[in-house]
Amino acid sequence: MTRLQDLRLWTRIAFFALFVLAPPLDLFRLDLKLGHFILFGQHWTLGLDAFLRGEAGIGHAFLNLLLRGFLPIALIIGTGVWVSWKYGRLYCGWLCPHFSVVETINALMRRAFGRPTLWERHALPEYLPDGRHLSPNPLYWIAVGLAIVGFAFLWALSLLTYLWPPFEVYANLWHGELTRFQFIFLTAATIVFVIEFLLARHLFCRFGCAIGLFQSLAWMANKRAMVVGFERERVDACVDCDAACDNACPMRLKPRSTKRHMFTCTQCARCLQACDQVQKDNPQGPLLKWVQGKGALDVSARDFGKKGE
Known part of the structure; x- marks a missing residue:
């Protein structure tokens, strides 16, 4: 079972890295400047420009909508439904970058005051199932604070790069020249994530995540x-x-x-x-x-x- 947890750790690390690096590597993002998706370095549109210019017929437009819009969405949703129906919330437990944050901060909070969340009524046993002794140490609150703020900013920055050209965002941040939109987005998103990571990490997973709820419903069926x-x-x-x-x-x-x-x-x-x-x-x-x-x-x-x- 330890090997299984080691495997799960590496899959979560790899997927978290993918989550952060997908926009700068042009693997997947929605470029609001261009008004369409970038997928594996290619411009991904619905292919309706020729139809809108009157250079193609309705059949050509319908085929593009089917191949570029409906089928990819149906394939993603269909795969998600099948995996969830058969195995449950595997994405959450084995890949989800948010759940990785949940587990990391839970562990740090337990080291800080013996409880994985602020809402836990009683401290957990100091002896772990494998026999190790874990005595709460208030100094770990520093690590908790750094993790919450660090993850919150990283999440906010990553989400911004999914919507705006990544290297423009990174360059503006490095030189302290963020645009008004970029500054407001990073500030607001970081504050929201700080509050969520501090107070409602697992509660969001349980009650607020649409992807998680979707998987749970398929699994329960x-x-x-x-x-x-x-x-x-x-x-x-x-x-x-x-x-x-x-x-x-x-x-x-x-x-x-x-x-x-x-x-x-x-x-x-x-x-x-x-x-x-x-x-x-x-x-x-x-x-x-x-x-x-x-x-x-x-x-x-x-x-x-x-x-x-």
């Missing part, structure tokens, strides 16, 4: 989709674990619950890792595991996934 299952008949083995799986969840969910109570699960497998570490000396193994197909039916209803494939 499939009772056989991959989900975390709990071997309820072995519940006695949980007595001494101090809710390690609950404490590990970045979304602050209770992984031993039924599927409807894990509506916003990101399939990050942090709970699985915690259970695996706590039960490492148990010959029967961990109580939590991913189940799908027939094994997921009970989790999707009211029971706890006791059936196998």
Whole structure:
């Protein structure tokens, strides 16, 4: 399970880098100056210029709309629906640059005052599932503050480069010559992200993210989709674990619950890792595991996934 988390770490790092570098590399952005998208270095328009000039017929215009507009959107949405329907919010847990910020700041806050969010009622246990001791240190609030402000500014700057020529933005920022629009955008977006990263990181993921909600709805529609299952008949083995799986969840969910109570699960497998570490000396193994197909039916209803494939 540690290898799985290492893999997830590298996929999130790679996708975060892609998120930041896509505009300057002209991989994908919407250039408001030009009024159209840039995709893999090419100008991506709907191809209607010839029709608007009267040089092409309605058939040519319709074909361009189909090939350049409808089909790419349908392909992206269709792929997203299929992945979410079968596996849940994999994008959130394995790629999403916002969720990477959530987990990073959660970890720093836990180091600072023993709680992953400001809204946690009680401090989490100082001993981690792998046996390490984590004692809160107020000095980590400096790291929390730097991370929140740094991520907020980086997000604001990255979003601006998705809308405005990136090297113009970078050059203006470097020389202190931001335009009025650029300055207002960076300032307002940074302030909004600072507030969100400080107060509502996982709450935004759970209740405010349209992409996340879209994935959750698709996932909930499939009772056989991959989900975390709990071997309820072995519940006695949980007595001494101090809710390690609950404490590990970045979304602050209770992984031993039924599927409807894990509506916003990101399939990050942090709970699985915690259970695996706590039960490492148990010959029967961990109580939590991913189940799908027939094994997921009970989790999707009211029971706890006791059936196998």
